[in-house]
Amino acid sequence: EDQVTQSPEALRLQEGESSSLNCSYTVSGLRGLFWYRQDPGKGPEFLFTLYSAGEEKEKERLKATLTKKESFLHITAPKPEDSATYLCAVRNNFNKFYFGSGTKLNVKP
Amino acid sequence: DADVTQTPRNRITKTGKRIMLECSQTKGHDRMYWYRQDPGLGLQLIYYSFDVKDINKGEISDGYSVSRQAQAKFSLSLESAIPNQTALYFCATSDSWLPGQFFGPGTRLTVL
Numbered sequence: 001e002d003q004v005t006q007s008p009e010a011l012r013l014q015e016g017e018s019s020s021l022n023c024s025y026t027v028s029g030l031r032g033l034f035w036y037r038q039d040p041g042k043g044p045e046f047l048f049t050l051y052s053a054g055e056e057k058e059k060e061r062l063k064a065t066l067t068k069k070e071s072f073l074h075i076t077a078p079k080p081e082d083s084a085t086y087l088c089a090v091r092n093n094f095n096k097f098y099f100g101s102g103t104k105l106n107v108k109p
Numbered sequence: 110d111a112d113v114t115q116t117p118r119n120r121i122t123k124t125g126k127r128i129m130l131e132c133s134q135t136k137g138h139d140r141m142y143w144y145r146q147d148p149g150l151g152l153q154l155i156y157y158s159f160d161v162k163d164i165n166k167g168e169i170s171d172g173y174s175v176s177r178q179a180q181a182k183f184s185l186s187l188e189s190a191i192p193n194q195t196a197l198y199f200c201a202t203s204d205s206w207l208p209g210q211f212f213g214p215g216t217r218l219t220v221l
């Protein structure tokens with residue numbers, strides 16, 4: 001069964017304190033692993049897609065990496081505006097998406 | 110960004126009532142999806158459609174139905190709402206050549 005597990009459920013950081021979010025997955029034919037950012041009361045906003053192990057993508061303070069079993073979202077020197085829930089999803093070879101339950105990040109000034 | 114719109118944004122209804130949630134997009138994407146989000150459970154796929162004549166059930170389709178009226182419109186219906194359908198509902202669009210999905214702002218549905 002295709003599934004995605006994210007950890008931790010919540011993460012509290014001080015401004016400037018770097019850390020990583022984890023996304024573990026099992027999928028029948030990976031056709032992409034996706035990271036989204038979701039702010040309260042809004043729909044998820046697409047950040048990255050990774051397709052194969054070893055691939056990396058960067059955007060500002062965020063860097064996503066992928067292995068055959070998991071993905072990490074590294075946050076370098078976070079700022080309060082990075083506070084949000086970060087969602088991970090996979091697309092399988094039937095073009096269906098499976099989402100994790102997210103990591104709620106809170107960055108304190 | 111109003112490329113994907115959902116109406117209504119908030120709805121309170123009673124058990125047994127029929128409810129329709131509507132989604133429209135101006136992105137020209139072929140694929141549309143309905144998701145439900147509950148606290149701690151992430152997004153769960155209800156139905157998805159890859160074109161106007163293609164409708165598929167997701168993980169949690171029981172109690173829901175959909176209609177793809179046009180490429181740009183995808184509606185979700187609750188024929189007889191029940192309290193455990195209280196949740197945040199999102200519509201999303203994508204295309205085969207796109208890296209991810211684009212989500213609407215969501216509809217918060219409360220069933221009393």
